[in-house]
Amino acid sequence: MPAPAISVIVPIYNVEKYLGKCLMSLKKQTFKDFEALLIDDGTPDNSMAIAEKFAADDKRFIIFHKENGGLSDARNFGLDRARGEYIAFVDSDDFVHEDYLKVLYGECKRNNADISYCRFVHDFIKPGILIPSLNPKKGVLSRDKALELILKDKLLHSYAWNKMYRRSLFSENDIRYPTMYFEDIATSPKLIFHANKVAVSSRFLYHYVKRPGSILATMNSKKIDDLILSILICRDYIQSRGEYEKFRKAINRCAKKMELINIYSVLRLHILSRNFRELKDNFRINKKLYDHLTSDRYKPTGKAPELPAHIKQPTDHRRQNTVKVN
Numbered sequence: 001m002p003a004p005a006i007s008v009i010v011p012i013y014n015v016e017k018y019l020g021k022c023l024m025s026l027k028k029q030t031f032k033d034f035e036a037l038l039i040d041d042g043t044p045d046n047s048m049a050i051a052e053k054f055a056a057d058d059k060r061f062i063i064f065h066k067e068n069g070g071l072s073d074a075r076n077f078g079l080d081r082a083r084g085e086y087i088a089f090v091d092s093d094d095f096v097h098e099d100y101l102k103v104l105y106g107e108c109k110r111n112n113a114d115i116s117y118c119r120f121v122h123d124f125i126k127p128g129i130l131i132p133s134l135n136p137k138k139g140v141l142s143r144d145k146a147l148e149l150i151l152k153d154k155l156l157h158s159y160a161w162n163k164m165y166r167r168s169l170f171s172e173n174d175i176r177y178p179t180m181y182f183e184d185i186a187t188s189p190k191l192i193f194h195a196n197k198v199a200v201s202s203r204f205l206y207h208y209v210k211r212p213g214s215i216l217a218t219m220n221s222k223k224i225d226d227l228i229l230s231i232l233i234c235r236d237y238i239q240s241r242g243e244y245e246k247f248r249k250a251i252n253r254c255a256k257k258m259e260l261i262n263i264y265s266v267l268r269l270h271i272l273s274r275n276f277r278e279l280k281d282n283f284r285i286n287k288k289l290y291d292h293l294t295s296d297r298y299k300p301t302g303k304a305p306e307l308p309a310h311i312k313q314p315t316d317h318r319r320q321n322t323v324k325v326n
Helices: 019-027 047-057 071-079 100-111 143-152 183-194 221-240 244-273 279-294
Strands: 006-012 034-040 061-065 086-089 115-124 129-132 139-142 163-166 197-210
Touching: 006 019, 006 047, 006 071, 006 100, 019 034, 019 047, 019 061, 034 047, 034 071, 047 061, 086 100, 100 115, 100 163, 100 197, 139 143, 143 183, 143 197, 143 244, 183 221, 221 244, 221 279, 244 279
Parallel strands: 006 034, 006 086, 034 061, 115 197
Antiparallel strands: 086 163, 115 129, 115 163, 139 197
């Protein structure tokens, strides 16, 4: 069986309310030469019954089963089994325009680009609001310009979805998604680092469905740590390859943005837990992490980078103060 032009990787876990719409949007693609790898990440709900109906009706939909390992593990599992020249990721609670694959593939081929990028909308299920993303104008970005923008999180965003990648970017550079929160931020700059250029479409082709329980809406100390660690991973990767000075300003700007986000997240943690005892310490730790990330003394060691300190999860006084009444 000849290899398809595109492999679409769809990790599946607890999405029975959304999966049908997601897979139908792929089935209706105007570009037909693709395979959809449906990765069952040990989902406990009825999602796979939905996936099996699509696979039975359309041979392009191929189901793989694995033990639960999280989103990164499911994406990596799909990468190891993909056959297409290009890779696209679609989260199983999102959906895409019928021209999604056609446009992204066309941008790559027409411009001989290793990566293509489309605009997206934040799709709020309730109350049915669509908010468009802000992205660069249609055109072709050099590798350096694209890397600068994505490091700054300015116009270009690190999401794995809304992009198409030449598969060799992953295979030839041994790039995989790390098992952590904000794994996209830790990975997308690496892919652009090795890309020749990025072709940008002005069309809104991806619907990012906003539902309760998103990572940013449920921040805890581990997620706050991983947010700054994702930037450190990018710095470490770029610096170890001798190009830190070229992108220093972009990395520092991203680090400052992360520091400010973490200030808000730390304060929110303490407010929700009604425990302010370690608030000052957590602010101090957050500043220490920022200083570490932007320090001229930082040197890659060849090992996975680690944080020198960790945000403390405050004890929830609401639970401690609950009195059981008989």
